Structure formats: structure tokens, C-alpha cells
Amino acid sequence: MVNYNGNLVGNDSSFLNHENRGLRYGDALFETLRVKQSGILFWEDHYFRLMASMRMLRMEIPMDFTLEYLNEQIKQTLQANSLSNSAARVRLTVFRNNGGRYLPQTNEVSFIIETEALDSEEYTLNQRPYxxxxxxxxxxxxxxxxxxxxxxxxxxxxxxxxxxxxxxxxxxxxxxxxxxxxxxxxxxxxxxxxxxxxxxxxxxxxxxxxxxxxxxxxxxxxxxxxxxxxxxxxxxxxxxxxxxxxxxxxxxxxxxxxxxxxxxxxxxxxxxxxxxxxxxxxxx
Structure with a gap:
């Protein structure tokens, strides 16, 4: 399951189209998060970096885009994918809504949350040749x-x-x-x-x-x-x-x-x- 603007949809659902500005212009930001037992590691640092980045790109930050709201949306997505009690990788993508060419018609945004399982809850050292x-x-x-x-x-x-x-x-x-x-x-x-x-x-x-x-x-x-x-x-x-x-x-x-x-x-x-x-x- 994927979380699109607060709605849980199937991985095979078509909820984006050819006008998506992330696809057309790379007009999107993302945060890659590590989760341990539904707790997002360093969540405040990720959140405030995302907010600062959105301001720099002149994206309009929705009123409900709070630390608590996005945290809850991530937890709901983890639960929907049976990852509430597991180590997981989460990608939170924010993109400017459709419309316009280089000059956007709006600065309003949408978001997608994706999850996948990780092998270990702790950080482990990879000692293989690198x-x-x-x-x-x-x-x-x-x-x-x-x-x-x-x-x-x-x-x-x-x-x-x-x-x-x-x-x-x-x-x-x-x-x-x-x-x-x-x-x-x-x-x-x-x-x-x-x-x-x-x-x-x-x-x-x-x-x-x-x-x-x-x-x-x-x-x-x-x-x-x-x-x-x-x-x-x-x-x-x-x-x-x-x-x-x-x-x-x-x-x-x-x-x-x-x-x-x-x-x-x-x-x-x-x-x-x-x-x-x-x-x-x-x-x-």
C-alpha cells in the first residue's frame, strides 16, 4: 500500500498522470527515513529539513503539514503494509501540483509515502570489500x-x-x-x-x-x-x-x-x- 495525500491505495493504482511536475521537471523533494518499531529515527531533523527545502523551492506548505500529521500518515502506511513492528525504509515525496510549464500554475503540493522492510533494527557494519x-x-x-x-x-x-x-x-x-x-x-x-x-x-x-x-x-x-x-x-x-x-x-x-x-x-x-x-x- 502507498499513501497518497492521506489515502491508502494499492501499489498498482494509477494515481499520477503525465502532467506530474516531479516527472516533468524534477519539481519534487524527498526524504528517506529509517524506522524502528514505528519510531522514525531523527524525525525532527528530517521534518525541518523538508520544511526548509520546501520554502527554498517556493512550495506552499499546507496548514496541516505538521510534524505530528506526517508522522501519523507514515505510521498508518507502515501499519497497512504490516511493518508496524519491523525495521523499515520510508520514502516521503512532496511535489508541486500539476499545471504550467517551467512556471507553475500553483505552488500547492501533494505527497506520497512508500515503505519497504529492512533486515535489521540496529545499524550494522558492512565489512565486505567496498x-x-x-x-x-x-x-x-x-x-x-x-x-x-x-x-x-x-x-x-x-x-x-x-x-x-x-x-x-x-x-x-x-x-x-x-x-x-x-x-x-x-x-x-x-x-x-x-x-x-x-x-x-x-x-x-x-x-x-x-x-x-x-x-x-x-x-x-x-x-x-x-x-x-x-x-x-x-x-x-x-x-x-x-x-x-x-x-x-x-x-x-x-x-x-x-x-x-x-x-x-x-x-x-x-x-x-x-x-x-x-x-x-x-x-x-
Whole structure:
């Protein structure tokens, strides 16, 4: 079952048409959420990022589009798909309603909620070989629009095809200044000694929810020096460790980039801390 504007409809239902602005122009935003026992992890961060993104795209936010309303709609969709007591992945898509060409006839919006089961309620560390490469066919433009989760993800699609064709598990994207920005589906962190570095939002990277959680975790620990700073391709080969973050996988360690091979010490520690914090939140 899929939730379309608060109505539960079958997966095979035709409730969108050729005039959909998400289809025509990528005029849509989405949030990918991880759910544990019907509780949405980091829900407030997702919600406020979505609201800020809608304002930036001049979408009209409905009066009933509250934190509580969308939370309830997500729970109803999970229940309809027998996922209320399971780990699940949820995609919440918001798009501007039909009408107009580049200039929309309205700024009113609709939404879709989709769900699918996940294997584990806790974050687990994937220790399988995970090789990456730079994707250099196209570049991101640094700026706030690049940091939004819009439906216009052509570079991520093409980069994913390139990775599959060449036997890589992921690729890193560069901006027009040839700075490393992020991975195809996650933010990038680099570890060198006691220093941990991640690209700044000004580079064009996604304002990731998991990125925010880990920055807060690391800032609370005096053991490490955290820096939001530019990363060059040359920096990658000097690193002790690289890892990629998103709310579904949590922390994904990179094992190899070209001739460089990496440890996963920090990634292992962060997965442990993350799960511990989530257990504490669940018991509070």
C-alpha cells in the first residue's frame, strides 16, 4: 500500500498522470527515513529539513503539514503494509501540483509515502570489500540548491551506472572546483590520525541527517578534531580511513580507492556509539 495525500491505495493504482511536475521537471523533494518499531529515527531533523527545502523551492506548505500529521500518515502506511513492528525504509515525496510549464500554475503540493522492510533494527557494519572511484563525467555546482534532496538526481543515476559497469561499490562526486563533495548516496568523512574531515555544505554536499548526527557525536568528544573543510582527490590517498554516511546504512567504511587501502576503526566505533545513543533514546 502507498499513501497518497492521506489515502491508502494499492501499489498498482494509477494515481499520477503525465502532467506530474516531479516527472516533468524534477519539481519534487524527498526524504528517506529509517524506522524502528514505528519510531522514525531523527524525525525532527528530517521534518525541518523538508520544511526548509520546501520554502527554498517556493512550495506552499499546507496548514496541516505538521510534524505530528506526517508522522501519523507514515505510521498508518507502515501499519497497512504490516511493518508496524519491523525495521523499515520510508520514502516521503512532496511535489508541486500539476499545471504550467517551467512556471507553475500553483505552488500547492501533494505527497506520497512508500515503505519497504529492512533486515535489521540496529545499524550494522558492512565489512565486505567496498571500493570507490571518482565520477568525473559531470560535476556538481556548489551552492544551496545542490544540497537539497530534489527529484533531479541525474548525476547520481549516471554515477551509479558507471560504478556498476566498472565494478565499484560507490563513486565520489566532485564540484566544478574539483573538490570532493560527497558519495553517490551519502556524505563523506575522511580520517587522518586524530583529525576527521567532511566537506562543508558550501561545497554543494547534501545537508545529510546522518552527517549532522555524527558531527554532533564527534564534537562532544575531545579525542578527535573535527573539521568541515574542502577535500581534494589527493587527500583521499593520504587518509587512514574513509567512510560514507546516510540514515539507512548508518556508516559505510570504504576499503579501497585506487592504490590506497583503508582501516575501519573509526567507522566501527561510530556504529557502536550510534546504536548506543538510539537505545538510550528508546528507553527514555
Amino acid at each position: 571500493e570507490i572511484e571518482l565520477y568525473k563525467d559531470y560535476f556538481l555546482a556548489p551552492g544551496l540548491l545542490s544540497g537539497l534532496k530534489t527529484a533531479n538526481k541525474a548525476i547520481n543515476v549516471l554515477g551509479s551506472i558507471y560504478a556498476k559497469e566498472n565494478g565499484y561499490q560507490n563513486c565520489l562526486l566532485l564540484n566544478v572546483n574539483k573538490e570532493v563533495v560527497e558519495a553517490l548516496h551519502g556524505n563523506l568523512f575522511l580520517v587522518q590520525g586524530q583529525k576527521i574531515k567532511t566537506p562543508p555544505l558550501s561545497s554543494g554536499c547534501l545537508n545529510g541527517v546522518m552527517r549532522k548526527q555524527l558531527i554532533e557525536l564527534l564534537k562532544a568528544d575531545d579525542t578527535y578534531q573535527l573539521e568541515e573543510g574542502t577535500i581534494s582527490p589527493f587527500d583521499l590517498q593520504k587518509a587512514d580511513e574513509l567512510f560514507i554516511t546516510n540514515v539507512i546504512a548508518g556508516v559505510q567504511p570504504v576499503s579501497k580507492y585506487r592504490k590506497a587501502q583503508y582501516k575501519s576503526i573509526m567507522a566501527t566505533e561510530l556504529i557502536h556509539r550510534l546504536n548506543k545513543n538510539l537505545e538510550k533514546l528508546s528507553s527514555d
